[in-house]
Structures are given as structure tokens and as C-alpha cells.
Amino acid sequence: MNEVLISAKGICKDYSGVRVLDHVDVDGVPGQVHGIIGENGAGKSTLMNILAGFAQPTEGSVVFQGKPVVIAGPIAAKEMGISMIHQELNLIPDLTVYENIFLGKELVRAGGLLDKKAMIVETRSLLAKVGESSTDPRASIASLSVAKKQMVEIAKALSNDSKVLIMDEPTAVLTDNEIEILFASIRQLKEKGVTIFYISHRLKEVKQICDTVTVLRDGRRISTNNACDVAEEDMARLMVGRELQELYPAKAVPGEDVVLDVQNLSIPGVIQDVSFQLRKGEILGFSGLVGSGRTELMEALVGLRHKTPGCSITVMGKQVGLNQYDEAIRHHIVYLPEDRKRTGLIVDMNITENITIVSLGKYCHPFVDRKAEGRTAAKYVQAFDIRCKSITELVRYLSGGNQQKVALAKAMEVEPEIVILDEPTRGIDINTKQMIYRFINDLARQGKSCIVISSELPEIVGMCDHVAVMRGGQLAGFVQGKDVNEEDIMFLATGLKKGVPAHAC
Amino acid sequence: MPAKVSLKDRISNFNIEKYGPFVALTVLLLIMLVLQPEFFKINNVVNVLKQVSYMGCIAVGMTFVIITGGIDLSVGSMAAMTGGLMLVTTNHFKGSVPSIILALVAGCALAVACGWAVGTLTTKGRIAPFIVTLGTGAIYRSVVLQAANGGEFRGATDTYPVIGQGSFLGIPYAIFVFLVFAVVCHIILNNTRLGRYMYAVGSNEDVARYSAIKTDRIKIIAYMILGFGVFLMALMFSSRINAVSSSNFGAGLELDAIAAVVIGGTSMKGGRGWIWGTVIGVIILGVVSSMLNWLNVSAYLQGAVKGLVIIAAVLVQRGRGETK
Numbered sequence: 001m002n003e004v005l006i007s008a009k010g011i012c013k014d015y016s017g018v019r020v021l022d023h024v025d026v027d028g029v030p031g032q033v034h035g036i037i038g039e040n041g042a043g044k045s046t047l048m049n050i051l052a053g054f055a056q057p058t059e060g061s062v063v064f065q066g067k068p069v070v071i072a073g074p075i076a077a078k079e080m081g082i083s084m085i086h087q088e089l090n091l092i093p094d095l096t097v098y099e100n101i102f103l104g105k106e107l108v109r110a111g112g113l114l115d116k117k118a119m120i121v122e123t124r125s126l127l128a129k130v131g132e133s134s135t136d137p138r139a140s141i142a143s144l145s146v147a148k149k150q151m152v153e154i155a156k157a158l159s160n161d162s163k164v165l166i167m168d169e170p171t172a173v174l175t176d177n178e179i180e181i182l183f184a185s186i187r188q189l190k191e192k193g194v195t196i197f198y199i200s201h202r203l204k205e206v207k208q209i210c211d212t213v214t215v216l217r218d219g220r221r222i223s224t225n226n227a228c229d230v231a232e233e234d235m236a237r238l239m240v241g242r243e244l245q246e247l248y249p250a251k252a253v254p255g256e257d258v259v260l261d262v263q264n265l266s267i268p269g270v271i272q273d274v275s276f277q278l279r280k281g282e283i284l285g286f287s288g289l290v291g292s293g294r295t296e297l298m299e300a301l302v303g304l305r306h307k308t309p310g311c312s313i314t315v316m317g318k319q320v321g322l323n324q325y326d327e328a329i330r331h332h333i334v335y336l337p338e339d340r341k342r343t344g345l346i347v348d349m350n351i352t353e354n355i356t357i358v359s360l361g362k363y364c365h366p367f368v369d370r371k372a373e374g375r376t377a378a379k380y381v382q383a384f385d386i387r388c389k390s391i392t393e394l395v396r397y398l399s400g401g402n403q404q405k406v407a408l409a410k411a412m413e414v415e416p417e418i419v420i421l422d423e424p425t426r427g428i429d430i431n432t433k434q435m436i437y438r439f440i441n442d443l444a445r446q447g448k449s450c451i452v453i454s455s456e457l458p459e460i461v462g463m464c465d466h467v468a469v470m471r472g473g474q475l476a477g478f479v480q481g482k483d484v485n486e487e488d489i490m491f492l493a494t495g496l497k498k499g500v501p502a503h504a505c
Numbered sequence: 506m507p508a509k510v511s512l513k514d515r516i517s518n519f520n521i522e523k524y525g526p527f528v529a530l531t532v533l534l535l536i537m538l539v540l541q542p543e544f545f546k547i548n549n550v551v552n553v554l555k556q557v558s559y560m561g562c563i564a565v566g567m568t569f570v571i572i573t574g575g576i577d578l579s580v581g582s583m584a585a586m587t588g589g590l591m592l593v594t595t596n597h598f599k600g601s602v603p604s605i606i607l608a609l610v611a612g613c614a615l616a617v618a619c620g621w622a623v624g625t626l627t628t629k630g631r632i633a634p635f636i637v638t639l640g641t642g643a644i645y646r647s648v649v650l651q652a653a654n655g656g657e658f659r660g661a662t663d664t665y666p667v668i669g670q671g672s673f674l675g676i677p678y679a680i681f682v683f684l685v686f687a688v689v690c691h692i693i694l695n696n697t698r699l700g701r702y703m704y705a706v707g708s709n710e711d712v713a714r715y716s717a718i719k720t721d722r723i724k725i726i727a728y729m730i731l732g733f734g735v736f737l738m739a740l741m742f743s744s745r746i747n748a749v750s751s752s753n754f755g756a757g758l759e760l761d762a763i764a765a766v767v768i769g770g771t772s773m774k775g776g777r778g779w780i781w782g783t784v785i786g787v788i789i790l791g792v793v794s795s796m797l798n799w800l801n802v803s804a805y806l807q808g809a810v811k812g813l814v815i816i817a818a819v820l821v822q823r824g825r826g827e828t829k
Contacts, residue, residue, distance in 0.1 A: 304715060326717040335715070343715040346708045348776055357705060357716045360698045367696040410716075 012059035035210030039429035052084035053077035081163030093142040098123035131181035248462035252444040254282035266308040285464030302328040334416040338423035347396040352377035380409035401432035557791035558683035564765035566734025574775030579642030581755035588743030600662025620732025624725030653751035660747035669745030707775030
């Protein structure tokens, strides 16, 4: 058994009087992956932030190489060989891949000029290590997909020669084959004796990649076990502290009426000729690899992106243009974007203002009726169980799951008939996930129609009766009924199988 | 639902952005009370307010532009052009009442149209507002210089100056115009959909767009409101001195206006700010400059003191922001 390299001893952390970590101990052993699991708000990220120097413990200490240490900040942590990959990526969009990787540790030639060539070569080999040899080191970060950015972030951490590597939900935005590539590089790092902490909501992955698993709940350590000794169900039970009911509710039966008919929608260079129909009360899944154009398709559909003229969109029997998003809203179509912080919510505004921002017209005659607004917000806070200090709390201070509930409330406020949800459960805990699944299901039962984009296949399989699979900007095909299973969808998404033509469904 | 807040929390949560300007003004006034009690004579107070009310109209309008994440450096030259147009119009028609109304309409239309142009260039044309207004400012100034042949427009009527020189209950119209404009703007910003959208656009334009807000239109309206503020300033000031100097009228006004907005606690990054803060910022600038006069500080050095006040105001806000 290896020596413990880094350990947290009795760590407590208070944020404005609230204890978020309560005497937590964890050990990191070289060559092992230590999974940290727990619901949102359980304290996983806070604990890891303390190990990586982003936060200071209120009580307790960090022991590194046998000695208690104070990790004053992320730079001090980096010097000790501790790096952390955050859930929200920390890359500068306007710089290139290699500039980001070498940010703060640029290679210089004699005379002080940057040695770009060496940095590019080095970056190329780092990218190759994480299976991204197709990415150009000179490409700007802004031009990369979310998944590619994640891989760059991992390559950046590798370039630090880290002894301790902390990953906060590294797979949240990755597709299955990207996850495989990530796991391969994690295994390589293990062999080199790197100590790895791995935060994830995906228990299957934790079981697969971790040697040890620590469960946190409400800021306390509930258990630490060898990963091979605990089943996924046990982990889930330990996390929530009670039996988990069936994760997905029984699928609703869609009606016959077509509420949305899209024919030949294209975006120059991104999407070619996509046609599909959505029925009343249907939950239509959109699956496909990251970068297959699902998000772009939906954004173009609702008018957030320019679409090639010549497509035809019919909403509830009426031919519409949908060239502006407010036109879609008027036709009761709402789109819930995947990136909560970038496009979903204004984190520096409060809960109430976020919920009513699209529907604000309802509260203006002509002055904003703040009381009515507040009543609406309070209604949603109660209905969706949004955990907050008050309805005027800034969204910034809410956990990911609660932010997503605010985003849902904002979408529901416009009284939609068609709800398009883009990765609705990305980066949120299992309890909130379950709540969102039920919620979508209830919408369908009430006769609303939903489109769900998700990269998590079990989610698509568990929720949807009818799934459109995209590949490279085109519809690869549809699967329906009994054929909705992970294998068939994957075959279509990767092009191993030809799909049923759209009109046959 | 609202939890009880302890006194300690209240102190640590003290919103310096919101109340800082009030504290600063109070401190300044206390200093004046010790140094120079005559400062508080009603005549002097009115005088100080009058001095800043012209720039105040522009600062109030500028608050909208800065909240939506923009900036306008052309307001001084725009004021000269607008004032010049109004003076020429009234002169041309010998100062009859209809001609004054025509001048007001023309001046207002010109200033608001200038705001629209800047807004359109920054949004549809996607040019940074800093650059656009540097350009438009130069254009406006040139136009006035050319029209006045480098000299000044002089008022040739005795009706037009009534607007700028008149008063009600001993208080000049200019102060009323400034305060009424501030109240109306406060209501727009706080109690209307437009105001809420301005905060949204300034705080996160992408989210605003994904919330079905027409972000370009909101930004353009902010510049148009500023244009209206410029019109008010140009009207009150040109009619007070009954002249518009093509080279000096409004020169340096943009910096004073931006300074007042920043001192008032509005964030230069957009998304946060409020009209009352700006009003306090305007008054602070007035009190500082009158204080310097009382203290016999050389006029040449007054700019330096003003500069220090601005930098200090931003530092105080910044320090607070980073502890979060």
C-alpha cells in the first residue's frame, strides 16, 4: 500500500455562519483515484477547493507529504504540484489552445522572446495524450466545442506535472467515447503515481474509474469504501440518505396532433435539411455526439440563430417564420439553454427578476408591479422547492440544481405549449434530476410537448418514447418504442447504422 | 421567509455601492460646516446646484448608457451642436414664441437622432462605443466650428434667454429641469420594463438575448435618452449665457458626467447602477469644486482634485467588490 500523499484532517468550513463542511477527513494516495460523491450542496467542491488553495478551512488542516501545510492560494497549490480542473472551465476564449496551456508559464527563448514553436509542439503532444490530436494548438478556444475545451483543460492540468490532480465533474459535458479517452488518460496518470480526486454525479463512472469512494452528505463524510465493495445503488442510497425511488417516471403516451412540424431547416455550414415533427404530449429526445448540431438546430428553430431561407415551420397548424426569439415566445415555444451561466440566467440579478424577465410584460401596467412579481416568484420557489434565503437572493449564490430550477421557472412563466430543454440535467444532483424528469413527464401528461436534448443516453432512454439522432449536422434517423435503447442510438450517432428515414416515423 | 439579520451582518453587508455616495457627501458637508459655515447660505446652495444642474442632465442620461454597458464621449460636442442649432433657429425667426417651440423641437430631434446614430453604430455596426463616440464627437465639433466659422453664435433675441435665466421662487429653472428629469429617469429605470431590460442587457447581454429581449433596441434607446439629456443641458445652458462658443461650449463635459455616474456607484462594467447615486455624484462634484474655490485653490489645480476624487471613488467600489 502506498503512503498517503495528501490528506484533509477534520476540515470545517463556514460560509457566512452556515457550516458547509463539518469535520471531514479524506486521504489521497499516489496512483489511486479517490471518488468524491454527494448531492449538490453536499460540500464536494468546497472540500476540493480547500485542497487546491481556492478556499481556506475554518477549522482543521491539510497534511501534505506528512507535514501540515497552509495552501495560501491556487499559485501556492500549483507550486506544490496540486492542480484542479473546475466544473466551469477556466480558459480564456480569445487566446489559442497553446497560449492557454502555457498561460503563466510561457516558454521563452534566450533574449526573452516567446518560443512559440516549442509551445506548439509541446501542446500537440499533450493533446495527443488526451486523444485530441485532431485539435490544432493554434485554434482559438472560442472556436472549440465544450467537450474539446474540457479536453484542453485536462491537457493543461497535465502540463503542470501535477502530483495531485482534482477533477470536478470532468465528464459532465463529454460523450461516451470522449469519456473513454479521458479514462484512458486517467489510467495513464495513475500508473505514473499521480494522486487523483474525482468528483462526479455519475455513479457508473465512479465505480468504473475510482479505487476509493467517499460519500459526503450535508457537509459530513458518510463513508469511505473501496470502490469494488459498494454497488451503485448503495452509493446512491448513501448520498441521499434514503431509498431512491424509480429514477424515471413511466413514459407518457403522446397524442396524435402534430403541434410542431419542421421541414428542411438548414444553417449554412452547420445543419443540413433537418425535418421532424413533434406531437401533442410527446417527449421527443434529441441525441447525438457533442458537436452534432443539436443545440444549433434548436437555436435556429426558435430564432436565436440565422437559418437558411426556404425551410418551413408550422406551429399548431400555422405557418410561422420564427426569425426572432420573441416570435417563438408568442407562439408559446420556449427554449431552455444548456449553459446556465452564459445564456440561461443573469447571475447578478435576483431570483424574482430572473423568473419574470421573459414574461415581464404581464407585470407592467405600465409600471412593474413588484408585489405581483414577488408572489409569482414565491409560488415557483415553493412549487419547485428552490432552496434560497429569499426570493431576492442573487442567483449567483444558488447551487447548480437550484439555478436550474430557477431557469425552469423562468421558462414556465411564459406559459409554453412547446418546451425545448437543452441538457436540462447537466451538472446537477440526482434528487434535482429526478425532480426534473418528473416535471417534464408531468408537462407531457398535461398535453404540453417537450424536446429534450441530452448527451446522457440513460436519460434519453429513460424519458423519451421517440428519439431523433443527429450526426454531423444531419438527422441520422429516428428510433421509437422498443428500439429506444443505448445501443441503437449510439449506432446511429456514430454512423454504424443507417437510420429509418424521417417520414417513415 | 426573510431571516432575521443581525447587526453585525448588517454592518458587514453594508452596501457601499449604494450608500457610499451618501456617506461621502455627508462627510464633505460636515467638513464645509467646520471650514466655511457660510457655504450653507441659501443663495450659495442654490448657486452650487445651478452650476451642476447642466452637467447633471447629461450625467443622468449617461447612467442609462453606462448601465447597458456603453459609454458616450461625444456629449460635449453634441451639446454645442444642439445649442448652436437652437440659437440660430430662434435668431432667424426673431425670437417669436412659435420659433422658440420650433427650436426646441429641432434641438430635441437633433440630439435624440445623434443618440440613435451612436446606438445603431455600436449595435448593428458592432463598433466599440468608445471608438464610435470619439469619432462622432469630432464630427459634431467640426460641424459647429464650421458653422460658426470658429467663433460663437450669439443670441439676438430677448425671449430665448428667459428659459435659462428665469427662476421660480428664487430657484432657477435649470435646477427644476435637472431634478424633474432625474425623477422621471429614476422611474423609467426602476419601475418599467425598459429599465429592467437595461440592467439585464448590461449584466449579461447573451442571457438577455436568450430571454427574448431585443438587446440592440434597448441599447439604442439608452443612447437616445442620453441624447435627450444633452438636449436639456444645451437648452438650459445656451439660453442662460445666450451664446454658444463653437470651440468651448460643452468641452470636457463628458468626463464630468462620467465621473458623476461613477462616483454615484454605477459600475462601468454595466448591469449595476442607479439614478440617485448619479444625482449625489453630481452634487459631490459641485460641492468639491465650490469647496476648492472657498479654499482659494488655484483653478488650474481643481482638475487634479476632481481626478483624485474619481479615482478614489472607483477604488472604494473595487475594494468592496473583490472581497466578495
